[in-house]
Amino acid sequence: MKLGRIQGKVWATKKDAQLTGIKLYLMQPLDKNLNPMGREIVAADAIGVGEGDLVYWVGSREGTFAVPGKRIPSDASIVGFVDSVHVAVPSKVKKNDYINYID
C-alpha cells in the first residue's frame, strides 16, 4: 500500500454501475517524508475520508476488494486513515552485517 493525501473530490454521475454509491476523491500519492510523489490520481473511498486527510491506499487488483461484499472497478482504493507516521532516521543499512561477498 502507499501513503496519500486527499486533495479534492470527483463526481461522475454517469459511471460504471458498480461504482454507484462509491465516493471518488482526488488523491496525491506521498513518499516517506509525506512529499508529493508522482501525479494525482482518483481513488475510491472505502472508509469515509474528507479533503486534507492523510491516508493509505491499495492499488491494482486488490483495489477492487476495498468495499467488503462488493467488487468495485477501482485500481486505487483508500483503506485507512493515518494517525501518525514514525520514521526511524537514518534509513541506512550496515551492509556487512548482511552481505558476504563470495568468489
Place this chain on the structure above:
Amino acid sequence: MELGLVIGNIVSTIKQKNYHGRKLLLVESLDAELNPIGTTTVCVDTVDAGEGDVVLVAREGRAASEILGEETIPVRSLVIGVIDHKGISILKPKHNQG
C-alpha cells in the same frame, strides 16, 4: 519478493475491516546490495519485524490472500520474512560482469 528496510511504522486506528489487528510497517525497497531504490511502501507485518530490520517483502499478485487466508482482501504488500545476520551472499562484482 524483494528486499526492504523497515524504516518506521504507521499508526492507524480507523481503517478497512481487513486491516484490524494488523501491524503496518513503512518499508523502503532495497536492491541486492541493500541500497535504497526510492520506493517506500506501507506493508502489513506478518512476522513481527521491527525498525531497522532488513526484510522480505511480497508485493505482487495473490501473495496476500494466500498468506492472510482470505480470498478478497485489499492488502497488497506484506512483510513475510526477516533476513538473517550475514544472510545474503553475493558473487564478487568482478565475476558477474561477464
